[in-house]
Amino acid sequence: MTTDYASARETTEGRVFTVTGGDWDAMVGDVGAEERIVVNMGPQHPSTHGVLRIILELEGETVTDARTVVGYLHTGIEKNLEYRNWTQGTTFVTRMDYLAPMFNEVGYCLAVEKLLGIEDQITDRTRTIRVLMMELNRIASHLVWLATTGMELGALSMMIYGFREREYILDIFELASGLRMNHAYIRPGGLAQDLPDEAIAKIRELLGWMPERIDMYERLLSGNTIWRERTQGVAVLDVTGCVALGVTGPVLRAAGLPWDLRKTKPYCGYETYDFEVPVSQDADAWGRYQVRLNEMRESVKIVQQAVDRLKPGPIMIADRKIAWPAQLAVGSDGLGNSLEHVAKIMGQSMEALIHHFKLVTEGFRVPAGQVYVPIESPRGELGVHAVSDGGTRPFRVHYREPSFVNLQALPPVAEGGLLADVIVGGSSLDPVMGGCDR
Amino acid sequence: MTTPSDVTPSGVPLDAPPTGAQTGAPADLPPSTEAGRGMFGVSGTGDTSGFGGLQRRRSVLRDSPRPFGGEFDEVVDGLEEAYPGFHDAIERIVVDRGELTLHIVPERIAEVCRALRDDPALRFELCSSVSGVDYLGADRRRLHAVYHLTSMTYRRLIRLECAVSAEDPHLPSVTAVYPTADWHERETYDMFGIIFDGHPALTRILMPDDWDGFPQRKDYPLGGVPVEYKGAEIPPPDQRRSYQ
Numbered sequence: 001m002t003t004d005y006a007s008a009r010e011t012t013e014g015r016v017f018t019v020t021g022g023d024w025d026a027m028v029g030d031v032g033a034e035e036r037i038v039v040n041m042g043p044q045h046p047s048t049h050g051v052l053r054i055i056l057e058l059e060g061e062t063v064t065d066a067r068t069v070v071g072y073l074h075t076g077i078e079k080n081l082e083y084r085n086w087t088q089g090t091t092f093v094t095r096m097d098y099l100a101p102m103f104n105e106v107g108y109c110l111a112v113e114k115l116l117g118i119e120d121q122i123t124d125r126t127r128t129i130r131v132l133m134m135e136l137n138r139i140a141s142h143l144v145w146l147a148t149t150g151m152e153l154g155a156l157s158m159m160i161y162g163f164r165e166r167e168y169i170l171d172i173f174e175l176a177s178g179l180r181m182n183h184a185y186i187r188p189g190g191l192a193q194d195l196p197d198e199a200i201a202k203i204r205e206l207l208g209w210m211p212e213r214i215d216m217y218e219r220l221l222s223g224n225t226i227w228r229e230r231t232q233g234v235a236v237l238d239v240t241g242c243v244a245l246g247v248t249g250p251v252l253r254a255a256g257l258p259w260d261l262r263k264t265k266p267y268c269g270y271e272t273y274d275f276e277v278p279v280s281q282d283a284d285a286w287g288r289y290q291v292r293l294n295e296m297r298e299s300v301k302i303v304q305q306a307v308d309r310l311k312p313g314p315i316m317i318a319d320r321k322i323a324w325p326a327q328l329a330v331g332s333d334g335l336g337n338s339l340e341h342v343a344k345i346m347g348q349s350m351e352a353l354i355h356h357f358k359l360v361t362e363g364f365r366v367p368a369g370q371v372y373v374p375i376e377s378p379r380g381e382l383g384v385h386a387v388s389d390g391g392t393r394p395f396r397v398h399y400r401e402p403s404f405v406n407l408q409a410l411p412p413v414a415e416g417g418l419l420a421d422v423i424v425g426g427s428s429l430d431p432v433m434g435g436c437d438r
Numbered sequence: 439m440t441t442p443s444d445v446t447p448s449g450v451p452l453d454a455p456p457t458g459a460q461t462g463a464p465a466d467l468p469p470s471t472e473a474g475r476g477m478f479g480v481s482g483t484g485d486t487s488g489f490g491g492l493q494r495r496r497s498v499l500r501d502s503p504r505p506f507g508g509e510f511d512e513v514v515d516g517l518e519e520a521y522p523g524f525h526d527a528i529e530r531i532v533v534d535r536g537e538l539t540l541h542i543v544p545e546r547i548a549e550v551c552r553a554l555r556d557d558p559a560l561r562f563e564l565c566s567s568v569s570g571v572d573y574l575g576a577d578r579r580r581l582h583a584v585y586h587l588t589s590m591t592y593r594r595l596i597r598l599e600c601a602v603s604a605e606d607p608h609l610p611s612v613t614a615v616y617p618t619a620d621w622h623e624r625e626t627y628d629m630f631g632i633i634f635d636g637h638p639a640l641t642r643i644l645m646p647d648d649w650d651g652f653p654q655r656k657d658y659p660l661g662g663v664p665v666e667y668k669g670a671e672i673p674p675p676d677q678r679r680s681y682q
Contacts, residue, residue: 070643070644071642071643071644071645071646074644074645076653076660078654079653079654079660080660080675082660083660083675083676083680084675114535115535117535243563243564243590244616244617244618245617245618246564246565246566246616246617246618247618248564257590259590264590264593265593265595369534369535370534370537370539370571370584370597371535371537372537372566372567372586372595372597374566374588374595381566381588383566383567383586385567385569385584385586387571389576393680395571396571396572396654398567398569398570398571398584400566400567400569400586404621404625405567405618405621405622407621408617408618408620408621437644438644
């Protein structure tokens with residue numbers, strides 16, 4: 001049967017229609033008398049935030065069954081880690097959740113440092129810069145969420161504003177690490193490089209206009225009838241549902257539970273910063289939007305405090321058996337190298353040369369054992385389970401990725417709703433497939 | 439303990455504690471399965487360093503003595519009270535780096551999880567993660583399923599560990615207790631081949647459905663092809679010479 005809207009072909013699993021668009025009633029009429037239609041959405045779909053596939057069973061426009069298929073972006077990062085030394089690990093993990101690379105790096109480094117038992121030796125400046133970077137990253141990640149969600153609901157201006165501001169934050173990251181994304185900036189024991197003064201000036205500039213911009217986004221969206229109608233009462237998931245499904249982060253806080261690991265299990269000195277945990281009681285997409293907006297405001301406050309308390313000091317631990325020799329400067333060829341360091345190890349200090357050689361070729365040994373370090377990423381609990389057998393390479397590193405876990409909540413929030421609300425529901429969970437599939 | 443094979447031709451027992459070792463030092467611990475020989479992971483080439491003869495030992499897990507410290511005693515006592523089969527279900531209790539690990543008999547894992555979730559003194563409401571670790575060569579039951587449970591009420595975190603062999607990799611699913619374990623267990627099955635009995639649909643999740651083998655197992659190769667770079671051939675990462 002071939003018609004205007006739906007061409008059909010016979011397969012081993014029954015007749016499959018390829019629908020090219022058009023009027024719904026006419027299409028249903030073409031496909032046949034059956035009311036139940038199975039629609040495959042993705043993996044290539046602009047509204048799936050990457051390569052996510054959703055198989056939907058529809059009755060009219062109501063979703064009766066939704067199944068998510070993931071794994072299209074699996075790159076075996078966890079397996080690859082087992083073949084590099086502990087320091088090289090940051091280069092891999094930063095590529096997992098590409099919208100929150102700093103969190104991947106901090107989680108990994110905290111785990112390695114806990115295995116080494118050197119948490120107390122991490123310098124104050126290192127900790128402060130880590131917090132600074134994480135909170136800037138949280139703002140950038142929420143901006144992308146706001147931008148893409150805005151785009152999906154037709155608020156195209158929000159998309160342009162969101163990406164514009166995010167690019168500014170990426171410029172700060174570039175000044176600090178040399179890269180817009182995939183920074184490998186945070187290393188076991190400290191940081192790859194110190195934060196340059198230009199970056200601090202740029203951060204202060206950002207702090208000047210960011211609060212006003214956040215207010216602007218709110219004015220742009222919150223009063224908009226379409227935005228309200230599309231988000232309020234859509235994709236509801238209450239606290240019980242969230243905890244049963246393991247959903248954490250803004251989605252859980254939008255349901256009313258103020259569970260934020262920065263407060264409940266502080267790390268990196270978060271207990272010394274003054275900030276609130278935004279909560280909403282709505283448990284719907286609107287509530288998640290409110291929570292993320294307010295989280296950006298709180299992050300701005302934390303960044304402000306971090307910049308204010310930044311004092312000069314070392315950014316690597318003093319232990320020469322662990323501290324990676326770095327202090328790179330960008331040369332004329334665009335590659336990082338430290339002429340000063342090279343002159344020292346080649347000309348003056350045999351000891352330093354040996355340490356450099358051993359650290360770079362062999363790496364450091366990490367005492368056998370296992371740790372689990374949870375941190376609060378923009379999407380929820382990011383847990384790093386690291387196992388060492390006493391060698392120079394990770395024996396096993398597993399990431400408890402919030403995107404992976406939160407995506408399990410897509411069928412519960414989508415089923416029973418309209419097809420168009422699948423987009424809102426999925427988007428309000430903020431999945432990043434790079435993190436989900438690793 | 440010393441068997442004839444553990445004695446060098448000159449009659450020195452290999453397992454003897456090194457001179458000067460103190461009780462509790464890593465070298466003092468009885469060796470478990472051999473962890474490997476050499477330092478560079480190569481064989482067949484001339485080794486003039488002598489490092490090729492190094493025989494490394496893995497330290498073995500030991501029970502931690504009571505008191506475990508603060509909240510861990512409360513958790514263990516609470517579980518002992520809440521779960522009648524406590525002594526049959528717990529293989530070992532380890533406290534290391536400020537983290538509590540309970541090694542559970544595989545058949546009991548779902549029951550233990552239920553007790554941990556429901557008892558008012560325990561309240562581990564959130565199953566943070568389930569994953570696996572392959573201790574090939576270090577443990578006869580080489581595949582370990584590792585569960586991280588969070589108590590939001592008491593702000594506690596514990597780890598449960600179940601060891602199964604590769605020949606019989608079965609243990610009960612905890613999806614009935616923690617629905618979130620669904621995808622975690624699918625991933626663990628996908629990567630390690632651990633079969634969670636009672637899971638609603640234990641299929642691969644990250645790898646393609648028709649994939650052969652379990653990629654995260656230690657005897658599964660990383661793969662890769664040699665790459666030519668500026669005239670030299672660089673072997674794939676898992677075949678490069680490296681320190682162990």
